[in-house]
Amino acid sequence: MAVRKSLIRSLALAAGVLCTAGLLAQNAAVTVTPIPQPATDTGIPFAVPHTGAVSTPSAPDAWGGIRSDSAPTLSDRVVQYEIEAKLDPDKHTIEGKQKLTWRNRSQEPVRSVYLHLYLNAFEGEGSTWQSELRHSGKSFRSGVAIKEGEWGHQELRSVTQGGAKVEWSFVHPDGGPATDHTVVKLDLPAPVAAGASTTLDIAFFDQLPRVMARTGYFGSFHLVGQWFPKIGVLELPGERGATAVRWNVHEFHKDSEFYADFGSYDVRITAPKTYTIGATGELQGAPVEANGLLTHRYVQHDVHDFAWTADKRTAKPMVSTWTGAGSPEVKVTVLYPPEFEASAAPAMKAAKDSLTYFSNTLGPYPYKTLTVVIPPHNAGEAGGMEYPTFITAEGFDKVEPGTVAQYALDFVTIHEFGHGYFYGILASNEFEEPMLDEGLNDYWDNRMARAANMTVGLSTPFLKKIGFAPTMKPFDIERAGTPRDEPADNVGDNAYERLQGMNPIYSRTATTMRDLEARIGKDALERGFKEYYRRWKFRHPSVADLREALAEGTGQRAVVEQVFANQIYKTSKIDDRVAKLTSEEELPLTGTRVGKDGKWVEDKQEDVDKKVEEVRKAWDKAHPDAKPGTGPYPYRTTVTLRRYGAPVPQTVLVKFADGSSEKVVWNDDRAWAKFTWVKPAKAVSAELDPDRLHYLDVSKLDDSHTMKADTSASRRWGSEFAAIIQLLFSFIATV
Known part of the structure; x- marks a missing residue:
């Protein structure tokens, strides 16, 4: 938020x-x-106004060095x-x-x-x-x-x-x-x-x-x-x-x-x-x-x-306690106005769940209090804000499961609590490098939502009554909300000089980190973030310090540095496509050849066709249960890929009529690639990125081709729910 x-x-x-x-x-x-006589300024300069992501890691003793537990x-x-x-x-x-x-x-x-x-x-x-x-x-x-x-x-x-x-x-x-x-x-x-x-x-x-x-x-x-x-x-x-x-x-x-x-x-x-x-x-x-x-x-x-x-209108505060390994006992207080009583208990639960998740996955929560404030009606702009040990959430008079209100209340509370880590404990410079707070926090919030199997309810009480209750997964919401086709601003740039505003800081950072996690593994990236917390708690890290902590903590320096080079220090479009899929039988060919008697003979088209027909009939008789797309002759399958953005390692999955499949990895910087197989079955489909590693890809609809037309994707209702997503981002985004 x-x-x-x-x-x-x-x-x-x-x-x-x-x-x-x-x-x-x-x-x-x-x-x-x-107190001597007055003196004039010696001229210590200001930090430059037009700044962005730092590329040089801080010195080991910066801000007094790593804070030890002793x-x-x-x-x-x-x-x-x-x-x-x-x-x-x-x-x-x-x-x-x-x-x-x-x-x-x-x-x-x-x-x-x-x-x-x-x-x-x-x-x-x-x-x-x-x-x-x-x-x-x-x-x-x-x-x-x-x-x-x-x-x-x-x-x-x-x-x-x-x-x-x-x-x-x-x-x-x-x-x-x-x-x-x-x-x-x-x-x-x-x-x-x-x-x-x-x-x-x-x-x-x-x-x-x-x-x-x-x-x-x-x-x-x-x-x-x-x-x-x-x-x-x-x-x-x-x-x-x-x-x-x-x-x-x-x-x-x-x-x-x-x-x-x-x-x-x-x-x-x-x-x-x-x-x-x-x-x-x-x-x-x-x-x-x-x-x-x-x-x-x-x-x-x-x-x-x-x-x-x-x-003076605050209802009786809701108070509870939370305990977790490595943290002191935390007194959790929810302050709310009478009209939003329905929001108090959900906010308390979201706050305590957040304490558990963040302390387990990043590091201990070091303070003894957490206060959650739900602003009253007509004071909503005070909501969705964070200060150390003190956050503000959203208020609703009704909070029904599966609705936008339920998701907004839960996610805003989680998000504002998360700032207690990425803005509070890991005290980055939000003027110059907002991705270290807003972006990383948004990623970790969605990670928590995914771990809890939360889905984003895009309905309202009325729509639920008429049977319209669509949902989306949290990272799908982030992907839909980030500019992918024409991203204008580096994720690592400062907060106040951005052509496309602040929303991409949230969504594109979260999606970039999600893609990095998909490439190197959830556990590996979590180790990297725990190392980031260990090194930089109660200090002021830069983007370069995050890069180094992740590179060393994950053990995947080359991948981390590639992602930071392409998606943090600059913004590169990811746009790989299946441009063409062909799968054709390898039939006997016309022409001349040397016969058994050593003489040249000519295979004419009429003779070749007759021979093919005879072979097919014999094969069909011998294989009465054969699947369509199989036969006596092999098929040559070719997949052509096109690249319109930055290179990322891609996997291509080709499925065949006999139930078999082939996978191949495309991991170079060519603008196109072609892969061919000769197999006893015809191809059914070719799919790029079958494991959905690359959410930054401009469109997933051009990631696959089928030999038979399939219009289901174009008929999908709601597609990316663009209008509703904008509503959601009005709740959870904007600095």
């Missing part, structure tokens, strides 16, 4: 003049930066947030204070830092996000728009470093419009020395927008994501293709999501006591009441975002 993210930050101050204690002490020794913390905690947030649910505003403690991992002093103010994407039509939406001529997901009086924004009210005022200015790392205010540069009074930390005290104010994309309000419901000033990522040489220290801090684009350092979050949320609160992390004790308000404190370490929800 694209229903995602945010975890909550926590704590920490340093000691001395900038100081604090607590969570920082858990991390490692913190060097305190004194490490004192799950992640190398770079940043710590201590936040106080007070919600005014009538005005839909948040008064916020935060202490942001950040560690300079580089070997050079840092004089300026950069913060994301994501909420400013919704301040007006001049933001990068809104400009891209307007210029694309398309809507975001379901097309909800912000009306007058419903815009949202984030305001920095004060920023200090050790008591000294910090000056700031808006910047545009991707060359966006001057009216975009989603990235701000802070010029520090005191440089942060190499390896040292600093703490910024920030007062901020949020005006939430009417929810039209991921975050905002509708009525009393509030989904609060991308809501606090969030520091960018300082990348070092050898990390995700960087060759020098750089700030990775992209503007908030319409078709992109988030990227941040791991850290700790300690968040206090104050709201009226009639409001139910749900958030990233663990609730610390009972909420504290004062003046009719309750303050709820949530803490979570080793995450890179934080989100929360507040609503």
